Amino acid sequence: MTTVLKCLQARYTVNLFYTNAGCSLVALNPFQPISCLYSPELMREYHVAVRPQDLKPHIFAVAEQTYRNVQSQIDPINQSIIVSGESGAGKTWTSRCLMKFYASVAASVTSPKDNETVERIEKRVLDSNPVMEAFGNACTLRNNNSSRFGKYIQLQLDRFHHLSSASIQTFLLEKTRVAYQAPSERNFHIFYQITKGATAEERLEWNLPEGADYCWLPNSERNLDEDCFEVTRDAMFHLGIDRSTQNNIFKVLSGLLHLGNIQFSNPLDESQPCELDDKIKGEATNLLKIPVEELLDSLRIRTITAGKQQQVFKKPCSRAECETRRDCLAKVIYAKLFEWLVLVINESIYADKSAWTSFLGLLDVYGFEAFPENNLEQLCINYANEKLQQHFVAHYLKAQQEEYAAEGLQWSFINYQDNQNCLDLIEGNPLSIFSLLNEECRLNRSSNPDLFQTRIEKALSDNQCLSRDKFSKKPNFIISHYAGKVCYQLEAMVEKNKDPIPPELILVLNQNNVRTQNRAAVVTVVSKFKGSLENLMQILNSTKPHYIRCIKPNADWYVDTTREGTSGFSLRISTALSLLWLLYNAVTQ
Numbered sequence: 001m002t003t004v005l006k007c008l009q010a011r012y013t014v015n016l017f018y019t020n021a022g023c024s025l026v027a028l029n030p031f032q033p034i035s036c037l038y039s040p041e042l043m044r045e046y047h048v049a050v051r052p053q054d055l056k057p058h059i060f061a062v063a064e065q066t067y068r069n070v071q072s073q074i075d076p077i078n079q080s081i082i083v084s085g086e087s088g089a090g091k092t093w094t095s096r097c098l099m100k101f102y103a104s105v106a107a108s109v110t111s112p113k114d115n116e117t118v119e120r121i122e123k124r125v126l127d128s129n130p131v132m133e134a135f136g137n138a139c140t141l142r143n144n145n146s147s148r149f150g151k152y153i154q155l156q157l158d159r160f161h162h163l164s165s166a167s168i169q170t171f172l173l174e175k176t177r178v179a180y181q182a183p184s185e186r187n188f189h190i191f192y193q194i195t196k197g198a199t200a201e202e203r204l205e206w207n208l209p210e211g212a213d214y215c216w217l218p219n220s221e222r223n224l225d226e227d228c229f230e231v232t233r234d235a236m237f238h239l240g241i242d243r244s245t246q247n248n249i250f251k252v253l254s255g256l257l258h259l260g261n262i263q264f265s266n267p268l269d270e271s272q273p274c275e276l277d278d279k280i281k282g283e284a285t286n287l288l289k290i291p292v293e294e295l296l297d298s299l300r301i302r303t304i305t306a307g308k309q310q311q312v313f314k315k316p317c318s319r320a321e322c323e324t325r326r327d328c329l330a331k332v333i334y335a336k337l338f339e340w341l342v343l344v345i346n347e348s349i350y351a352d353k354s355a356w357t358s359f360l361g362l363l364d365v366y367g368f369e370a371f372p373e374n375n376l377e378q379l380c381i382n383y384a385n386e387k388l389q390q391h392f393v394a395h396y397l398k399a400q401q402e403e404y405a406a407e408g409l410q411w412s413f414i415n416y417q418d419n420q421n422c423l424d425l426i427e428g429n430p431l432s433i434f435s436l437l438n439e440e441c442r443l444n445r446s447s448n449p450d451l452f453q454t455r456i457e458k459a460l461s462d463n464q465c466l467s468r469d470k471f472s473k474k475p476n477f478i479i480s481h482y483a484g485k486v487c488y489q490l491e492a493m494v495e496k497n498k499d500p501i502p503p504e505l506i507l508v509l510n511q512n513n514v515r516t517q518n519r520a521a522v523v524t525v526v527s528k529f530k531g532s533l534e535n536l537m538q539i540l541n542s543t544k545p546h547y548i549r550c551i552k553p554n555a556d557w558y559v560d561t562t563r564e565g566t567s568g569f570s571l572r573i574s575t576a577l578s579l580l581w582l583l584y585n586a587v588t589q
């Protein structure tokens with residue numbers, strides 16, 4: 001193991017960032033622009049090479065091999081490149097470079113008419129990146145440009161293997177970030193782009209005076225490359241979002257910033273709704289286009305129907321409830337906006353199924369996460385990583401066995417503990433953490449984390465992957481994941497899974513043309529996530545997979561000029577090792 005790591009380090013010090021490792025390409029993040037590493041000339045070199053695999057290991061070698069597999073028409077024709085790794089390891093960068101590669105090599109057509117189509121599509125596919133990143137990425141403790149959603153992009157090729165269209169599927173946007181940013185982190189980039197990049201005229205129209213303070217815009221004094229508004233606007237325009245629609249979007253975003261400034265205070269008379277500052281409430285409602293009184297009632301007053309006669313009562317919400325409702329409104333609006341953007345992007349890059357015959361899929365999902373406090377978001381993300389790990393191991397072992405068989409080598413089974421136990425614990429039938437979470441929601445139990453902890457332990461204590469931090473005062477459970485143990489806090493987990501929208505807010509939003517589901521139709525977060533992941537796994541299983549494992553090198557290997565005070569590498573090592581031990585086993589067989 002040490003040898004493998006030393007080898008990677010030695011290569012890193014002489015600017016060799018890519019290393020072939022069995023069926024994977026290991027990609028170490030250089031953390032600095034390396035001239036010519038992604039130049040059009042280099043793309044061409046890999047594209048025209050007789051045997052690209054004989055050139056230096058590179059993401060372009062993987063990309064070219066994948067493209068040739070499609071051309072060969074050998075089953076499975078469709079291909080997937082699974083880009084994985086922890087936050088900041090370089091997945092998004094890699095995916096972007098792969099898209100540029102395909103946009104370049106799949107554009108070599110002769111007819112001027114076709115050429116126009118291909119150029120338009122490839123430009124739009126590339127333009128989808130800055131737009132999705134502006135609305136879906138944010139500066140976190142680990143990465144200035146961290147993707148807060150997962151994505152699978154299908155680049156669709158016609159029968160001449162030219163790029164004819166594309167489609168994007170997204171997973172679980174971290175919408176809580178709109179209303180809550182952890183210390184030293186930021187909101188989504190787009191909010192900083194509009195506040196820093198709006199013209200004087202726009203500032204007036206969107207009500208964004210220069211230097212104004214917004215509670216939901218922390219750390220705005222930090223200027224990042226990602227703050228460039230012009231790039232996002234131009235990309236949106238090329239994707240068919242005209243200036244007037246853009247204007248409406250930015251007004252809504254500005255409205256959300258003002259909504260975040262609404263602070264409630266307890267009224268002197270408890271029978272009255274919470275009080276708030278008149279000036280601020282006017283600004284938020286003007287921009288969100290919701291009548292002031294309607295908005296305020298929905299945030300501050302609960303409607304209760306009770307008794308045999310189904311009498312309707314109005315009850316003022318507590319200050320904390322008002323704040324939860326305010327945040328919920330912001331999350332729903334932002335999530336709907338993101339959903340709409342993905343739809344518009346897809347409409348602008350998609351072609352009817354008859355126009356394409358094969359596809360190359362690029363998967364860029366959030367890596368394994370283990371923070372001091374973990375909740376439903378980390379559970380979903382780590383569940384996705386377990387699924388992908390299972391997919392990788394199955395493919396890796398199969399490929400290895402085929403290679404041994406082809407070479408006539410003797411081999412015996414390696415003692416690999418697969419992660420099925422862990423997956424059963426999270427999502428298995430009939431009993432699992434997901435099913436218990438859904439049961440709590442279905443029965444509409446008042447969420448008591450202590451009781452829920454007891455229920456989990458009673459139902460799932462047979463599973464060896466489950467344990468608990470007995471020294472913690474907070475109710476929790478620990479899952480032994482393939483990449484390490486993670487302790488999840490149960491406080492608010494059931495509520496997060498319900499993701500409830502108060503009926504009063506649904507009414508206001510529906511009246512204002514923001515379609516939301518009513519209570520009866522609500523699907524829990526884990527059910528929705530599990531469904532979309534199963535759908536993804538089905539697609540992946542029908543394709544030939546290729547793996548690029550991105551690794552963030554240890555802090556003392558490089559100087560990161562983009563961040564101040566970057567530190568910590570224990571997870572990096574463990575992430576790297578979870579992959580490398582498999583390869584090590586293979587080498588030493």
Ligand SMILES: Nc1ncnc2c1ncn2[C@@H]1O[C@H](COP(=O)(O)OP(=O)(O)OP(=O)(O)O)[C@@H](O)[C@H]1O
Nearest residue numbers: 030031032087088089090091092093143145146147
């Ligand atoms: N090949 C590369 N060359 C130069 N710099 C790179 C490269 N790959 C990544 N970086 C740098 O590392 C940063 C983090 O990379 P990236 O955003 O791709 O990580 P990620 O794995 O997608 O993280 P997350 O899961 O948080 O979205 C980039 O913003 C860039 O500064």
